[in-house]
Amino acid sequence: MALGPRLDLRQSQSLVMTPQLQQAIKLLALSNLEIEAFIGEALEANPLLEAGETGREGPDETLPDAPAREEFTADVLIAEGYGEAEAPLDLDPAALDRDFDTGDADWGAAVASNAAGEDGLPSLEERAGAEPSLAEHLQGQIGALAGDPTEAFAARHIVGLLDEAGYLRFDLREVAQDLELTLAEVERALALVQRLEPSGVGARSLAECLAIQAREADRYDPCMARLIDNLELLARGEIARLKRMCDVDDEDFADMLAELRGYDPKPGLAYGQPEAQAVVPDILIAAGRDGGWDIRLNEDTLPRLVVNRSYYLELRQSGTSRDARRWLKEKLADANWLIRALDQRQKTILKTAAEIVKRQDGFFRRGVSELRPLTLREVAEAIEMHESTVSRVTSNKFLACERGTFELKYFFTSGVGSSDGEGASSEAVKARIKALIDAEDPAKILSDDTLVDMLKGEGFDLARRTVAKYREAMGIGSSVQRRRAKKLKGMAG
Numbered sequence: 001m002a003l004g005p006r007l008d009l010r011q012s013q014s015l016v017m018t019p020q021l022q023q024a025i026k027l028l029a030l031s032n033l034e035i036e037a038f039i040g041e042a043l044e045a046n047p048l049l050e051a052g053e054t055g056r057e058g059p060d061e062t063l064p065d066a067p068a069r070e071e072f073t074a075d076v077l078i079a080e081g082y083g084e085a086e087a088p089l090d091l092d093p094a095a096l097d098r099d100f101d102t103g104d105a106d107w108g109a110a111v112a113s114n115a116a117g118e119d120g121l122p123s124l125e126e127r128a129g130a131e132p133s134l135a136e137h138l139q140g141q142i143g144a145l146a147g148d149p150t151e152a153f154a155a156r157h158i159v160g161l162l163d164e165a166g167y168l169r170f171d172l173r174e175v176a177q178d179l180e181l182t183l184a185e186v187e188r189a190l191a192l193v194q195r196l197e198p199s200g201v202g203a204r205s206l207a208e209c210l211a212i213q214a215r216e217a218d219r220y221d222p223c224m225a226r227l228i229d230n231l232e233l234l235a236r237g238e239i240a241r242l243k244r245m246c247d248v249d250d251e252d253f254a255d256m257l258a259e260l261r262g263y264d265p266k267p268g269l270a271y272g273q274p275e276a277q278a279v280v281p282d283i284l285i286a287a288g289r290d291g292g293w294d295i296r297l298n299e300d301t302l303p304r305l306v307v308n309r310s311y312y313l314e315l316r317q318s319g320t321s322r323d324a325r326r327w328l329k330e331k332l333a334d335a336n337w338l339i340r341a342l343d344q345r346q347k348t349i350l351k352t353a354a355e356i357v358k359r360q361d362g363f364f365r366r367g368v369s370e371l372r373p374l375t376l377r378e379v380a381e382a383i384e385m386h387e388s389t390v391s392r393v394t395s396n397k398f399l400a401c402e403r404g405t406f407e408l409k410y411f412f413t414s415g416v417g418s419s420d421g422e423g424a425s426s427e428a429v430k431a432r433i434k435a436l437i438d439a440e441d442p443a444k445i446l447s448d449d450t451l452v453d454m455l456k457g458e459g460f461d462l463a464r465r466t467v468a469k470y471r472e473a474m475g476i477g478s479s480v481q482r483r484r485a486k487k488l489k490g491m492a493g
Contacts, residue, residue: 024341028348028392032282032301035342039303048312048335052304134166134201134271135159141196154179154189158202166201166268167209168193200267207231213263223248227256237484281400283353283408285364293357293364297346298400305342307335348385352393353408355379360411364401371428374412429460430470437476442486447479 017025030038043049132140138159146152157179161170168190176186193202199216203209210228214220223246227234233242243253264270281298288294315328356379362370376394380387394408413426436454440446446454448467455462471478477485 020337020341024344025392027341027345028389029395031280031396031398032298033280034396035345036301036303039305039342042305042338046331046335046338048307048331049305049338050308052306132271134162134164134268137271138162138193138196138201142192145192145195150181150185151189151192154181154186155192158186158189158193162193162201162268164268165266166198166203168202168204198264198267198270200264206265209265209267210260210263213267214259217259219259223252224256224259227260237487239487279398279405281398281405283349283397283399285353285357285399285401287402293361295350295353295357297349302346305335305339307332307339348389349393349397351383352379352385352390353399355382356394356399356408356411363411364403367403368431369428371411371413373426376412379412426470429455429462430474432458432460433467433470434474434476437471437482440482445479445483445486 027035027038039051043051139156142152142155142159146155154175158168158175161175162168172186172190173183176183179186190202194212196202199213200209203212207228210231211220211225214224214228226246227242230242230245233245239253243250246253246256248256280301282301284296284298286294312328312332316325356374357364359374359379359382360370360372362372376387376390380390383390394412397408398405399408410427432455433451436451437446448464448471451467451471452462452464455467468478476482
């Protein structure tokens, strides 16, 4: 067969997402605070937009008998004019999928929420009384202790290299090379840093940190030195071997352990730690008068957008050129589209949240033990939306109720078998495992097999490896590790 160049004409069909449709999909995945920032940028870019009042009254989504909402899908957006004919046709659908894929594997955990102030910002008194950072605290001590400017210079540089726990994670040879000093000069500066308060800063390992504090307390004798040098044996619970190495009896060893437990393994964390920022919920839930649930968006963080009609009419009357009229028409279309897209976003979030609350009614009434298995597909089918839309809606969204503040992803959990046939949420099983372990007798530690039998007696059908997986996911040690830890705690007490 002869080979040669030729021209072919082919036709094919492909789904192309317009830039406005892409933006609408992105809006679904944004939280209320991110939407607020987005609206601020839109107000700067479009003179026809202006911010209305927040916290306006509106219809709440109430369960049961929640009103139906309009579906937020590509077909609806295009049908309502959100897509434009002049949109570029060279978009790569695969690239769009990569950009907008939020993923369904990582579920958020429950987040404890504290009440915020009226404006959510610290008062002037709080800001004035804020503690200094660790670096500031240490820098203020160097001048009085440094013997010469070179030592002070190297010590200040080392302080700047400390991590938030107060440890030095850099090699001294590299530090000396960077400062163009000798290794001996840098070691002398490090010794100065290790004499600063809080005791233990400037250490390069946990053993060195504890040794510095032991020297400060005048307890760094040969026995304590051997104990600190063999912390790995203490972690493995090899008490008898440690007592032989330290050449002490049970009473002296217990005193050494109590002294060691009194030291701070991360001394730097006591200074200049930023306060935990409270999560601002996107959805608020309260018990309804009819026994259902009142669900509404947190509009305190959701500005309202309106079109300035009077300004539009003024510009239209003053604009005479074709380019000016075309620009004004585009800005009006953009403003109207954004307002409608934000309204669709709110309806979709409320519709999704209403279905989640309906499915997890037991959790909101009785707690985590009533949390049921739930998947994105089940919610998507119930509200007649695509699974990817539900995934985007539940990303970066938090729900506040009487039991606390939770990410929407928290309510989507895998299930395990139960005697009632309905199944139980993995979160509910984890909570029960933790409760059983917390209540166990120190003299009779529960093994994984025992936990399996106890859970089966309560109606949970789990394998031993499943119990072990859940226990490890919660950071709970095995029965052997818990027995050693409680034994050491008893000796120290």
